[in-house]
Amino acid sequence: MLTRIVLxxxxxxxxxxxxxxxxxxxxxxxxxILTSVGDFAEQWxxxxxxxxxxxxxxxxxxxxxx
Numbered sequence: 288m289l290t291r292i293v294l295x296x297x298x299x300x301x302x303x304x305x306x307x308x309x310x311x312x313x314x315x316x317x318x319x320i321l322t323s324v325g326d327f328a329e330q331w332x333x334x335x336x337x338x339x340x341x342x343x344x345x346x347x348x349x350x351x352x353x
Contacts, residue, residue, distance in 0.1 A: 306332040
């Protein structure tokens with residue numbers, strides 16, 4: 288159970304950071320539509336990370352550890 292929690296937290300942080308990185312890259316392009324998408328991604332990345340962690344935890348995806 289503790290392993291699933293730790294893996295879910297790690298997964299959530301990775302998801303949030305990847306979305307944040309993609310948002311920053313989208314804003315840096317300077318294209319109007321990508322700037323809007325990037326702003327949205329930067330603002331909501333941690334919510335998506337939390338959702339990803341919850342789904343990871345509830346589905347029991349612990350195939351990383353035997």
